[in-house]
Every structure is written in C-alpha cells, then in structure tokens.
Amino acid sequence: xxxxxxxxxxxxxxxxxxxxxxxxxxxxxxxxxxxxxxxxxxxxxxxxxxxxxxxxxxxxxxxxxxxxxxxxxxxxxxxxxxxxxxxxxxxxxxxxxxxxxxxxxxxxxxxxxxxxxxxxxxxxxxxxxxxxxxxxxxxxxxxxxxxxxxxxxxxxxxxxxxxxxxxxxxxxxxxxxxxxxxxxxxxxxxxxxxxxxxxxxxxxxxxxxxxxxx
Numbered sequence: 001x002x003x004x005x006x007x008x009x010x011x012x013x014x015x016x017x018x019x020x021x022x023x024x025x026x027x028x029x030x031x032x033x034x035x036x037x038x039x040x041x042x043x044x045x046x047x048x049x050x051x052x053x054x055x056x057x058x059x060x061x062x063x064x065x066x067x068x069x070x071x072x073x074x075x076x077x078x079x080x081x082x083x084x085x086x087x088x089x090x091x092x093x094x095x096x097x098x099x100x101x102x103x104x105x106x107x108x109x110x111x112x113x114x115x116x117x118x119x120x121x122x123x124x125x126x127x128x129x130x131x132x133x134x135x136x137x138x139x140x141x142x143x144x145x146x147x148x149x150x151x152x153x154x155x156x157x158x159x160x161x162x163x164x165x166x167x168x169x170x171x172x173x174x175x176x177x178x179x180x181x182x183x184x185x186x187x188x189x190x191x192x193x194x195x196x197x198x199x200x201x202x203x204x205x206x207x208x209x210x211x212x213x214x
Contacts, residue, residue, distance in 0.1 A: 026057040032069040032081035033060050034143075038106035039082055065144035073099050087146030115152045132160035139168045 029051075033039040042060060045051055051058040063069050066083020073081050074097040082105050092099055108115075117140075123129045129138075135157060142149055154164050 026052065026055055028057045028059070029080065030059050030061055030078040032063050032066070032072065032078050032083070034065060034083050035062050036083075041105075042082060065147050067144045067147050070099070073097075084148035086144075086148065087150075115149055117153075117156070132156065133162065135160065136162055136166045139170060142169050142171055144171055145169075 031042060033042055042058075046058055046060065061078065063081075063083070065086070066081055067086035067088040069078065069081035069083060070086070070088040070092050072078045074092055085101070089099065119129050123138075128134065140153070142153070153167075153169075157164055157166060
C-alpha cells in the first residue's frame with residue numbers, strides 16, 4: 001500500500017510538473033479586437049481553452065477600430081489584430097511595414113452587409129428623413145476615419161446621387177458596452193448628429209436600449 005501511495009504521489013508530482021512547465025512555456029500573444037459580432041470566435045476560443053491547447057496565452061485588447069491597431073502592430077506592441085482593412089493598413093504596407101493579412105475573419109455577402117446606419121427617430125417622424133437623398137446636410141457619427149465604414153457610406157451616398165462632402169462626419173467611440181453606447185448617443189444627439197454608422201452587435205444594442213434610434 002505504501003508503494004502504491006508513493007507511486008501515486010510520484011505520478012501526481014510528475015503530472016503537475018508537466019502542467020506547470022506547459023503553462024510556463026505558453027507564448028504570450030496580444031490580439032486587438034473591436035468587440036464586434038465577428039470577434040465572437042476569438043472570445044469563444046479563449047473561453048474554451050483552444051488557445052491554451054495550442055500553447056498560446058492570449059490577451060484580447062479592445063480598440064475603437066482596426067485602423068487604430070495598425071501602429072501597435074507595426075511597433076510590435078500587439079501580435080495580431082482582428083478587423084476590417086483601412087487606409088492606415090494600406091499606407092503601412094506601402095511604407096514597407098511588415099503587416100500581413102493571414103485569414104478572413106468575416107465576410108459580407110451581397111444583400112447581407114453587417115454595417116447599419118441608424119437614423120434618429122425624430123428625424124424620421126418630422127419628415128426630415130424619408131429617403132437616401134435626404135442624407136444631404138446631415139451629420140453622421142462614425143467610429144474612426146478611413147475605415148471600411150467610410151467606403152460603405154461613400155457607396156451609399158453615391159447611389160443616391162450624393163457626394164461624401166454632402167454630409168458631415170464626426171468620429172465617436174462606440175465599442176465600450178451598451179451603457180456607454182447609449183451615453184454616446186445622447187452626446188452626439190446634443191451636438192446635432194442625426195445618424196450613426198454601426199456594426200453588430202452595437203447596432204442591435206443601441207436599437208433595443210434607446211428610444212432615440214430607429
């Protein structure tokens with residue numbers, strides 16, 4: 001019995017030592033994300049231990065947009081970034097900064113785009129906004145300059161016979177949770193913003209929590 005106990009203790013010690021060595025050897029990786037719906041696989045993989053199983057100790061850091069990840073990526077402050085392409089990314093690559101796109105995190109099939117434009121309810125009820133051409137002269141809140149939403153907005157405006165210069169855009173942080181999102185809505189409304197360009201899940205969160213959105 002004594003032998004069995006000693007053997008069991010020896011195996012436990014060996015196993016614990018191996019686990020400790022494995023955890024100590026885990027490679028630290030910092031990943032930039034924007035808390036969008038398409039980031040869900042990252043959080044799920046982390047929660048289920050998939051990264052750890054591959055020997056990775058992943059820390060997820062939230063950014064306002066993928067455009068804000070470019071400089072930290074180039075400087076080696078983060079090892080990976082998840083988000084849409086931006087003018088900043090293209091400029092970095094053109095300048096020889098070693099950044100590569102290695103996988104597709106999300107796709108928007110025709111007719112199933114993820115970006116939504118929310119119009120203030122009072123703008124619709126008053127008749128100020130009835131159709132796309134009514135965007136002219138409006139102020140829109142964006143998450144950052146030179147991002148994919150910029151291209152989306154430009155395409156939308158062009159379809160209505162408008163130019164990007166026909167609207168005014170302001171950059172506002174929207175990826176800080178529902179309460180901050182609603183607070184930001186109150187802030188931008190007070191500064192005359194009539195529309196907000198958002199990606200999931202921020203659009204759904206805002207729509208379900210604020211009577212000002214439509």
